[in-house]
Structures are given as structure tokens and as C-alpha cells.
Amino acid sequence: MKEAPDPEPKAGEVRIRVEASGVNFADIMGRLGLYPDLPPIPVVPGYEVSGHIDAVGAGVAPNWAGRDVLAATRFGGYADTICVPINQVFARPPGMSALEAASIPINYFTAWQLIVVMGGLKANETVLIHSAGGGVGIAATQIAKHIGAQVIGTASAAKHAELRALGTDHLIDYRTEDFETRTREITNGRGVELILDAVGGESWKKGYRVLAPTGRLGIFGISAAVSGKERSLLGMLATLARAPWFQFNPLSLMNANKGVFGVNLGHMWGEIDRQRQWADQLLNLWTQGAIKPKVARTFPFAEAPQAHHFVQDRRNIGKVLLVT
CATH class of the missing domain: 3.40.50.720 (NAD(P)-binding Rossmann-like Domain)
Structure with a gap:
């Protein structure tokens, strides 16, 4: 872990103060050097987060600020603050926890x-x-x-x-x-x-x-x-x-x-509009109670290695998350 200056959202982006980040097997394969899509090390992994928006870039409606959201991230999710293109961000339905939200995108x-x-x-x-x-x-x-x-x-x-x-x-x-x-x-x-x-x-x-x-x-x-x-x-x-x-x-x-x-x-970034349609249907199913993410365990960011081992050892029933 290391400290870095808070990123500033570019045009079309929002800044999310992260509450939870998803751990996925692709992260583990990336750590082992077996995932070709991962950028060269040093890199911050992580494909999904939940949290709240505290800043918006040019071209983004100001009313996004302050909203609770979930987001798909093209790496960078293992962080307490991240800037994400607005088309990869989804408003959290009322009553959805940060842990459930971070369990959904991937x-x-x-x-x-x-x-x-x-x-x-x-x-x-x-x-x-x-x-x-x-x-x-x-x-x-x-x-x-x-x-x-x-x-x-x-x-x-x-x-x-x-x-x-x-x-x-x-x-x-x-x-x-x-x-x-x-x-x-x-x-x-x-x-x-x-x-x-x-x-x-x-x-x-x-x-x-x-x-x-x-x-x-x-x-x-x-x-x-x-x-x-x-x-x-x-x-x-x-x-x-x-x-x-x-x-x-x-x-x-x-x-x-x-x-x-x-x-x-991870190869569907050019199909975000289609994924937004999927998200609408999935979030509607969550609202109906037809789906409900199950969180197996949470780990602090400092214990990301232990989170990886927990998944790789097949100990989880449900989602493993990093939390701030």
C-alpha cells in the first residue's frame, strides 16, 4: 500500500470515495503473471467498486455529486479513491448496501x-x-x-x-x-x-x-x-x-x-451501453428480491494478500471484498 494525491476527474468522469472493492480470480491470475490483459507492474488491480461520488468532471451532470454508486473499473479498484467514466457508473438503488453493490458488476x-x-x-x-x-x-x-x-x-x-x-x-x-x-x-x-x-x-x-x-x-x-x-x-x-x-x-x-x-x-469495454441494459435488469431483480449478493468475507485494504489466498484456497461461499 502507498499514499498518493487524490486524483481529479477528467471530462466525462466522476470521483468515487470507495467503500468496498471486489476481489476476483482475474486479480489473482494477474498477480501470478498469467493474465495478459493486466498492464505492466506496478499497477493497481481491481475491476469493481462501490462508494459515493464527491466530485464530477466537465460534461457530467452536477447532481451526480453525493450519490451512492457502484462502478465497473478498468483496473484501479484497489484504492480508496478512483476516477471512473460516468458511463461505467450506476446509481445504487435505495437500501442497497455498499457491500452488496461492490459484489454486482463482475x-x-x-x-x-x-x-x-x-x-x-x-x-x-x-x-x-x-x-x-x-x-x-x-x-x-x-x-x-x-x-x-x-x-x-x-x-x-x-x-x-x-x-x-x-x-x-x-x-x-x-x-x-x-x-x-x-x-x-x-x-x-x-x-x-x-x-x-x-x-x-x-x-x-x-x-x-x-x-x-x-x-x-x-x-x-x-x-x-x-x-x-x-x-x-x-x-x-x-x-x-x-x-x-x-x-x-x-x-x-x-x-x-x-x-x-x-x-x-474484461473485453467488453466497447459494449458499455449493452452492459447498462443488463445492469438495469439486474438492479430491478435486486429490487424485487429475486437476486441478492452473498458476501463471504471482507478484508481491509492492507490485507489484500490474505483476501487473495482466501479465494485461491476455495474458502469462500460468495463474494470477497476489500473495505476501507
Whole structure:
């Protein structure tokens, strides 16, 4: 940590006094040197914050000053003060806490893109959600249940009781059970219409096999490449080598009536207007009580390393946040 002068908002920006910042697996991969989008070190990571606006730049309506907001940040979120373009800032609904607000941009936007925008999940279909206890997993479960779908989740056995209470219909202990076998048992051999997979490698291969006809595999990460607390290029290469490169060829997809798609919210900065539409729908669902972020734990900014270890050790059920 270090002190720096308060930034001044440029034209089209607002300055946010941060109350909470989200911790995401992309931050961990960046720290390990495995995330190519991260600018060269030294850099301040962080993709999402909540707080209140205390200054506005030229061209921004003065009435934004003083508002409680949440924002998507293109890095820089691990700070107590940040300037953000106004089109990446969203007013917090009345009653939404700073902790809930900081839990929404990455996890819920990603889940919405996976399930609704690209996954096309419908009522009475079945979705398999890997890492069901993570921030995206819980967000996706809530959205899927609102749609009327059945949810199968993978998580360690210690998390099962709480995840059932959060709405997951069937749970698979990925440490002791084969998710491909168990998914076929749960679905009576049919398979699932949608899979959300941020694991990668062998998991993609098995997931593709367990898709039902017209099923879609949504890929949004590669956590299997992070096998330890230090950077391992060999681990990344080994994970990539286990990916089903030949299964995903056009002829195979056509003949199997299956689809594979990828999601990386960090490459959607040119689509902010679309994301604002997603935000409107998500914040409306929050107002209705259909979605509710679950905060696993908060850490002071000075304990950011401990927050990273908490996530990487798979100890969280829900969102991990840094707080001022």
C-alpha cells in the first residue's frame, strides 16, 4: 500500500470515495503473471467498486455529486479513491448496501452474459455450474432459479448445505465424485442444456460430452492453470494441453448439435451501453428480491494478500471484498 494525491476527474468522469472493492480470480491470475490483459507492474488491480461520488468532471451532470454508486473499473479498484467514466457508473438503488453493490458488476454481469445473453437458458432446462460457491456461481444460481431452471452445482462437500439453502438443486463434490458421471445420473442420462465452466482443461472435455442435444458450454476462465501460489507456466501449458481442441471444430459442433462460447467481461469495454441494459435488469431483480449478493468475507485494504489466498484456497461461499 502507498499514499498518493487524490486524483481529479477528467471530462466525462466522476470521483468515487470507495467503500468496498471486489476481489476476483482475474486479480489473482494477474498477480501470478498469467493474465495478459493486466498492464505492466506496478499497477493497481481491481475491476469493481462501490462508494459515493464527491466530485464530477466537465460534461457530467452536477447532481451526480453525493450519490451512492457502484462502478465497473478498468483496473484501479484497489484504492480508496478512483476516477471512473460516468458511463461505467450506476446509481445504487435505495437500501442497497455498499457491500452488496461492490459484489454486482463482475459476478452478476458475467452470470447474466453466460446465462441470459449467450446461454439462452429457459425454464425447465438444466444448468451445470462449476465452482457453485463462488461469486459468479451464486449469481448464476439466483438468475437461473429466477428463470425457472434446475441447477446442478459442483463444490466441496463442506459447502453443500449452505449452497442448498441458496437454491442449488443438486450438488456434486468435485473432490470425490466425477461430475460427468453424476450429472448423467441426475439427468437420467440426458445431460444438461447449459454448463458454466471457469475451470478449464479436462473439465471442458468432460463437460462437452455431458451436454444434451442443443446444449451450450460457456467458458469464462481457466482456474485449473493456477495450481499453486506461485507462477507456473508449465501448469498453464499442461491445462491448455488437456483442452478439447479437436472436439470444438466446426464439423464436430454441427454433427453433435452443441455449442461452445466464451465470456470475458474484461473485453467488453466497447459494449458499455449493452452492459447498462443488463445492469438495469439486474438492479430491478435486486429490487424485487429475486437476486441478492452473498458476501463471504471482507478484508481491509492492507490485507489484500490474505483476501487473495482466501479465494485461491476455495474458502469462500460468495463474494470477497476489500473495505476501507
